Amino acid sequence: xxxxxxxxxxxxxxxxxxxxxxxxxxxxLHMSEPTTEETTxxxxxxSPFIPAPAPLIINGWSADAAxxxxxxxxxxxxxxxxxxxxxxxDKDLNTVKRLREAEVLHGxxxxxxxxxxxxxxxxxxxxxxxxxxxxxxxxxxxEVPAAVLVPFFLAINFSEALRASVGWVEPGAGxxxxxxxxxxxxxxxxxxxxxxxKPTDAKDFANMQTKELNNGxxxxxxxxxxxxxxxxxGQGILxxxxx
Numbered sequence: 001x002x003x004x005x006x007x008x009x010x011x012x013x014x015x016x017x018x019x020x021x022x023x024x025x026x027x028x029l030h031m032s033e034p035t036t037e038e039t040t041x042x043x044x045x046x047s048p049f050i051p052a053p054a055p056l057i058i059n060g061w062s063a064d065a066a067x068x069x070x071x072x073x074x075x076x077x078x079x080x081x082x083x084x085x086x087x088x089x090d091k092d093l094n095t096v097k098r099l100r101e102a103e104v105l106h107g108x109x110x111x112x113x114x115x116x117x118x119x120x121x122x123x124x125x126x127x128x129x130x131x132x133x134x135x136x137x138x139x140x141x142x143e144v145p146a147a148v149l150v151p152f153f154l155a156i157n158f159s160e161a162l163r164a165s166v167g168w169v170e171p172g173a174g175x176x177x178x179x180x181x182x183x184x185x186x187x188x189x190x191x192x193x194x195x196x197x198k199p200t201d202a203k204d205f206a207n208m209q210t211k212e213l214n215n216g217x218x219x220x221x222x223x224x225x226x227x228x229x230x231x232x233x234g235q236g237i238l239x240x241x242x243x
Contacts, residue, residue: 058186060202063093070096072101072187073206076211097181101167107216113223121236122243139232149188149191166190 014025064071068081069088083089088096117137124130126148135143137168144152147194167190169180181187188209189198199205233240 054227056183058184059189061206062188062237063065065093069100073209074097074100076210076214090125094180097187098179098184100187101181103213104216105163106220107213108188110219110223114226117223117226117237122238134236136230136234162192186235 120137121134128134168186169177171178
């Protein structure tokens with residue numbers, strides 16, 4: 001009887017053993033399954049494509065650092081580009097434009113001065129009336145009445161203020177603004193063209209600018225020569241030539 005009871009208990013225990021094995025196997029399989037983690041690649045933001053700025057073209061001219069004076073007109077045969085002292089050598093664009101601005105301005109003043117020497121000494125004027133036997137040009141300024149001289153100087157001041165406002169950066173505009181020309185300003189072109197002589201074609205404009213520069217350079221030499229000649233002999237220019 002006892003043997004039968006033990007046998008029954010052992011069989012009952014054996015009946016539960018497969019379930020435990022299956023459970024263990026299932027647990028083992030569950031633990032052995034690889035865990036997949038979702039990995040996201042880093043997002044690389046592509047910088048927007050920014051095209052290179054187009055070269056600034058003013059009156060058909062675009063600054064080229066590989067050329068003398070950045071390619072500004074004025075170099076003609078037989079001398080070509082003539083700068084023996086090297087004023088423009090290794091200068092930045094703003095400095096080169098200021099040099100050209102000064103050359104154009106002095107050339108224009110000298111052209112008027114050369115004509116003024118001849119006209120002021122040999123034709124009727126406001127100061128001397130119809131008498132053409134005038135004082136030499138070097139000595140005329142102190143003889144001009146204040147009523148004529150003051151408006152003359154005011155006109156010069158007004159024209160210079162206009163030129164500065166058109167071509168030059170305001171001194172208080174920021175760092176580097178002192179002695180700086182505006183980026184879009186072409187040296188000497190303040191927009192004053194009452195007779196419409198300015199060409200629209202780039203090549204024609206360069207040719208006209210070269211002619212103006214050459215005439216201005218000659219006039220600077222002529223005006224200096226007139227002044228020196230009158231200081232030496234005290235005679236007017238045409239009088240010195242025998243007229």
